Amino acid sequence: MTPRLQPAETTRPLCLATALALALALTSLLLAPSLLAQSGEERTYAGREIAGVMSFHGASWLERDSRIEEEDPAALLALLPLEPGDTAVDMGCGSGYHARRMASKVGPEGRVLCVDIQPEMLEIARRLAESEGIANIDYVLGAVDDPKLAPASVDLILLVDVYHEFARPEPMLAAMRRALRHDGVAALVEYRLEGESAAWIRPEHRMSIEQVKKEWLPAGFELRRLVTSLPSQHLFLFAPGEQEP
Numbered sequence: 001m002t003p004r005l006q007p008a009e010t011t012r013p014l015c016l017a018t019a020l021a022l023a024l025a026l027t028s029l030l031l032a033p034s035l036l037a038q039s040g041e042e043r044t045y046a047g048r049e050i051a052g053v054m055s056f057h058g059a060s061w062l063e064r065d066s067r068i069e070e071e072d073p074a075a076l077l078a079l080l081p082l083e084p085g086d087t088a089v090d091m092g093c094g095s096g097y098h099a100r101r102m103a104s105k106v107g108p109e110g111r112v113l114c115v116d117i118q119p120e121m122l123e124i125a126r127r128l129a130e131s132e133g134i135a136n137i138d139y140v141l142g143a144v145d146d147p148k149l150a151p152a153s154v155d156l157i158l159l160v161d162v163y164h165e166f167a168r169p170e171p172m173l174a175a176m177r178r179a180l181r182h183d184g185v186a187a188l189v190e191y192r193l194e195g196e197s198a199a200w201i202r203p204e205h206r207m208s209i210e211q212v213k214k215e216w217l218p219a220g221f222e223l224r225r226l227v228t229s230l231p232s233q234h235l236f237l238f239a240p241g242e243q244e245p
Contacts, residue, residue: 074232091161114138154184156185
C-alpha cells in the first residue's frame with residue numbers, strides 16, 4: 001500500500017492572494033455576523049487567545065463567492081491525501097463547504113462525516129448537500145471536548161479555519177488522534193499569522209507555524225508536510241505518532 005504521507009517536506013508559496021481577493025474578503029468580513037461566546041471556558045491556550053465560534057447565522061458568509069479567490073478550495077482538495085472509498089471528516093464543518101467537495105473525491109463508496117457543535121449548522125449543511133444531490137455525507141453533533149468519532153474509524157480529518165476556535169483543544173486533539181486509522185491524516189488549515197496575505201482576518205482567527213507546532217506536536221502528532229502555496233492559509237498534514245503523548 002502506498003503511504004498517504006511521505007517524510008516531512010515543505011511546499012513553497014507560488015503566489016500571494018491578489019489585491020482583488022483581499023478587497024472582496026474584507027467586504028465579506030465586515031458583513032460577517034457576531035461570534036458565539038464560549039462563556040465559562042478558559043479563553044487562552046498555549047499562550048494564544050481562543051477565538052469565539054461563528055454562529056450558524058453566519059453560514060452564508062462561509063458560502064461567499066469570493067472564497068474561491070481568497071482560499072482556492074480546489075487547490076486544497078487536490079492536496080488532500082484522499083482516495084475513493086475513504087472515510088473523511090469535515091471537523092467544525094459549518095455549512096459543509098468542504099464536506100461537499102470531499103464527498104466527490106471519496107466517491108459513492110466513501111463517506112464524509114460533518115461534525116459540528118451547532119445542530120443548526122448541521123441542518124444547513126444537510127440541506128445544501130441534498131440540494132446538490134450528494135448522498136454520502138453523514139452528520140454528527142459533537143461537543144466542545146468530544147467530536148463523537150469512533151476509534152480508528154477515519155482516514156482523514158480536515159479542519160479549515162476552525163481549530164483556533166476550539167474551547168478545549170487538548171481533549172479534542174486526543175480524540176482526533178484516536179479516531180484516525182494507523183495511516184490516517186489530520187489536515188489542518190489556518191489563516192497565516194505571518195506576513196500580510198491574511199491581514200484582513202483578526203489575529204485571534206489566524207495561527208503561526210510556530211504556534212501550531214507548539215500545540216500539535218506534544219499531542220502526539222507528527223508533521224509530515226507543510227504547504228504554504230495557498231493564497232492566505234497554511235496547510236499542515238499531520239500523522240498520528242507511534243507513541244502516546
